Each structure stands twice: as structure tokens, then as C-alpha cells.
Amino acid sequence: MTGMVDFAIVGGGIVGSAVARELARRKAGSILVLEKEPALGRHASGRNSGVIHSGINQKPGSLKARMCVEGGRRAREFCRRRGVPMTECGTIVVARGEQERRVLERLLEMGNACGVPDLQILTSGQLAEREPQARGAAALLSPTGAVVDSVKFLEAVAEEARSSGAEYRLGSAVIRAERGRLWTAEGPIDVGHVVNCAGLHADRIARMMGVRPDLRIIPFRGEYMEVEGLDVRGMIYEAPDLRFPFLGIHLTRGVDGRLLAGPSAVLSFGREAYEKEILVKEAGEMLSWPQFWRMALSPSFLGLAWQNARTSFSRRAFEREMLSLVRAPGPVRLRPARAGIRAQLVDAAGRLVDDLVLERAEGSTHVLNAVSPGMTASLAFADYVADAALKGDAAAAKAV
Numbered sequence: 001m002t003g004m005v006d007f008a009i010v011g012g013g014i015v016g017s018a019v020a021r022e023l024a025r026r027k028a029g030s031i032l033v034l035e036k037e038p039a040l041g042r043h044a045s046g047r048n049s050g051v052i053h054s055g056i057n058q059k060p061g062s063l064k065a066r067m068c069v070e071g072g073r074r075a076r077e078f079c080r081r082r083g084v085p086m087t088e089c090g091t092i093v094v095a096r097g098e099q100e101r102r103v104l105e106r107l108l109e110m111g112n113a114c115g116v117p118d119l120q121i122l123t124s125g126q127l128a129e130r131e132p133q134a135r136g137a138a139a140l141l142s143p144t145g146a147v148v149d150s151v152k153f154l155e156a157v158a159e160e161a162r163s164s165g166a167e168y169r170l171g172s173a174v175i176r177a178e179r180g181r182l183w184t185a186e187g188p189i190d191v192g193h194v195v196n197c198a199g200l201h202a203d204r205i206a207r208m209m210g211v212r213p214d215l216r217i218i219p220f221r222g223e224y225m226e227v228e229g230l231d232v233r234g235m236i237y238e239a240p241d242l243r244f245p246f247l248g249i250h251l252t253r254g255v256d257g258r259l260l261a262g263p264s265a266v267l268s269f270g271r272e273a274y275e276k277e278i279l280v281k282e283a284g285e286m287l288s289w290p291q292f293w294r295m296a297l298s299p300s301f302l303g304l305a306w307q308n309a310r311t312s313f314s315r316r317a318f319e320r321e322m323l324s325l326v327r328a329p330g331p332v333r334l335r336p337a338r339a340g341i342r343a344q345l346v347d348a349a350g351r352l353v354d355d356l357v358l359e360r361a362e363g364s365t366h367v368l369n370a371v372s373p374g375m376t377a378s379l380a381f382a383d384y385v386a387d388a389a390l391k392g393d394a395a396a397a398k399a400v
Contacts, residue, residue, distance in 0.1 A: 036174070250262075
């Protein structure tokens with residue numbers, strides 16, 4: 001037995017660390033963060049594009065929309081205050097034809113409804129002034145979009161959590177969980193309240209505690225390429241397919257000066273299969289779920305899956321997709337940068353859950369869906385999670 005803590009947070013990524021920071025700042029009691037990796041940022045929090053999203057593609061009125069706009073503002077303020085490397089370059093979404101121009105108009109409506117400030121439709125001439133190599137008859141500019149060093153952002157949030165009294169135990173995977181007690185390899189821990197922020201493994205922790213066994217996380221791998229030979233100054237996105245929670249391949253100039261293109265979005269046969277390996281046990285579990293087949297056999301999903309599989313397994317197809325957004329003045333060189341895995345929640349009907357999902361049970365609170373823009377939303381979402389954990393009010397938690 002390792003003692004009693006008031007709050008145990010499972011997962012030390014950006015959401016878990018933001019929640020730990022918020023609870024510690026409120027002096028809620030003793031707080032222990034259990035992170036299974038030996039360092040922070042080994043998964044989604046350190047394997048993303050580093051974008052602080054403005055919220056233009058979020059559904060008005062959704063929890064994610066509210067958290068993204070407010071969270072983005074807080075994240076930018078936090079990074080300025082703490083000196084976290086950040087470039088406030090704005091986000092540009094290009095329209096390459098009339099159909100995509102209509103998507104821009106829809107994004108403008110959605111962004112205005114969500115409270116995203118200072119949105120502007122650019123003409124082709126105005127687009128050329130901001131991004132000379134961008135292709136587009138028009139574009140939507142969202143000035144509050146920014147790029148950050150996501151690992152340094154996480155580390156700064158965790159540092160504030162620690163300085164406010166939270167304890168971190170790295171290399172401490174939760175192997176069993178029930179109401180009032182967690183187990184790691186070091187033994188059991190008595191817990192007043194568990195906050196499940198386990199990301200790719202959040203549904204597993206929830207099921208251990210008897211919470212929402214009907215929901216499953218299905219992993220999607222996204223791959224990034226480093227690009228040389230293009231002069232992109234900030235962020236260039238294609239007009240998204242608003243039926244799906246994926247943004248397609250886009251270009252992002254990181255705070256380190258490197259230009260990244262990606263990510264693709266393909267099924268991953270393992271929750272941490274970053275090298276395209278097949279983890280047989282996890283793949284078998286996924287293929288045995290009825291909701292997986294309900295999702296996978298949907299005609300619209302099959303079309304999306306085929307398109308993304310091509311860009312994942314063919315560098316030529318990836319380059320063609322990327323160069324539909326920009327004009328290359330000469331040869332372009334691509335090399336693999338990194339891959340991340342999206343912890344996509346799927347409901348019993350096989351539908352991809354787009355909104356943030358928080359479930360509250362007796363003695364526990366579970367963050368079951370915090371996919372992109374989870375990092376952007378994290379500081380605002382931490383307030384929401386802390387409120388639910390402290391109030392013990394099921395009405396404060398969002399269900400699917």
C-alpha cells in the first residue's frame with residue numbers, strides 16, 4: 001500500500017497535467033499524477049503539429065467549440081507569460097474551386113457563431129501577399145491561429161502543477177482500477193477520486209471502473225513529413241470535409257523553422273503502433289467490436305479511408321495532395337518526420353464522436369474523448385473537468 005491521495009490523475013499528457021494544475025491551484029487536496037511513460041509527451045501531447053487552433057471548424061454550441069476558443073486564448077496567454085516558443089502566424093484555409101469556396105463561407109459562419117475573432121475572407125491577391133506560393137481562388141484567414149512547441153507547453157503546465165503541490169510519478173502504469181483504489185506495479189493506491197485522462201487508453205480505464213462499456217477508442221495514425229523546397233510562412237489548410245473530424249494534409253511552419261506536411265489519417269492496428277506495425281492482440285480486439293464494423297463499412301467512411309490510405313502508403317500521392325495547396329518553384333524533398341495516433345472515440349452505432357466527452361461516476365471522472373483540438377482546449381477544459389470532479393454532479397458532465 002502506498003498511501004491515500006485525494007485525487008489521482010491517470011495520464012500526464014496536456015489534458016491530465018492541465019487538470020492537475022487546476023485542482024492544485026484550487027487547493028483541492030493531495031494530487032497524484034500517474035504517467036506510464038518515463039517522460040512526459042511521449043504520445044499525442046508530443047506527437048502533434050503544435051497548432052493552437054482558433055476554432056473555425058467546430059460545431060457552434062458544442063462543448064469543443066466553447067473550450068477551443070477560450071482554451072486557445074488561454075494557451076496563447078500562458079505561452080507568452082511563460083516564454084514557451086510560439087509563433088502567432090494565423091491560420092489560412094484555401095479554396096481551390098467553387099465547392100471549396102462554399103466550405104469557406106460555411107467555416108466563416110461557424111467561426112463567427114463560435115466567437116472566433118477577426119475572421120476574414122481573402123481574395124486571391126490578398127492570399128498571394130500573405131502566402132505567395134499558396135494555391136487558391138480565395139482563402140479564410142483566422143488571425144488567432146498559432147504554432148507552439150507542444151512539449152515545452154506541456155512541461156510548463158506540468159511545472160506549474162508541481163509548484164502548486166501536485167506530485168508526478170513517471171513510469172507508473174495503472175494496471176487495475178476500481179472505485180477508491182488503483183494498482184500500479186508498485187502496489188495499490190487508495191484514492192478519493194480518480195480522474196481518467198489516459199488518452200489512447202481512457203476507455204480501458206473506464207471499463208475497469210464499470211463506466212461506459214459501450215464506447216470504444218479506435219486509433220487512427222497520422223503521419224507527418226518534413227518538407228524542403230517550399231516557402232510557406234505559417235499554416236495553410238485545405239477546405240475540410242465537415243462530415244468527418246479530420247482536417248486532411250496541411251502545411252505548418254513550426255517554431256523550430258521546419259516545415260511539416262500532414263497528417264494523413266489511417267486506421268492503426270495498435271494504440272501505440274507508430275511504425276505501422278500490427279499489434280496482434282489489440283488488432284484482434286478492435287476487429288471483434290461490432291461498432292468497428294459499423295464504422296468501417298459506412299460508404300462515406302470507406303471513401304475517406306481509401307483516400308488517406310493512398311497518402312499514407314504512397315509518398316507520391318502524399319506529395320500530390322500537398323502540392324494541390326501550394327506551387328513549388330523547384331524540386332521538393334520529403335522525409336518522414338513523426339507519426340501520432342489519434343484516440344478517436346466511437347459510439348455503439350459506429351459513429352465517430354466529434355465532441356469532447358466527459359463521464360462522471362461515483363468516485364471517478366473520465367475524459368473519454370479529447371481529440372484535436374485537445375491541446376488547444378486543455379486549459380479551459382481543465383476548469384470543466386475540475387468542476388465535475390469537485391462538485392460530484394452528473395449534470396456537470398457531458399455524455400454522448
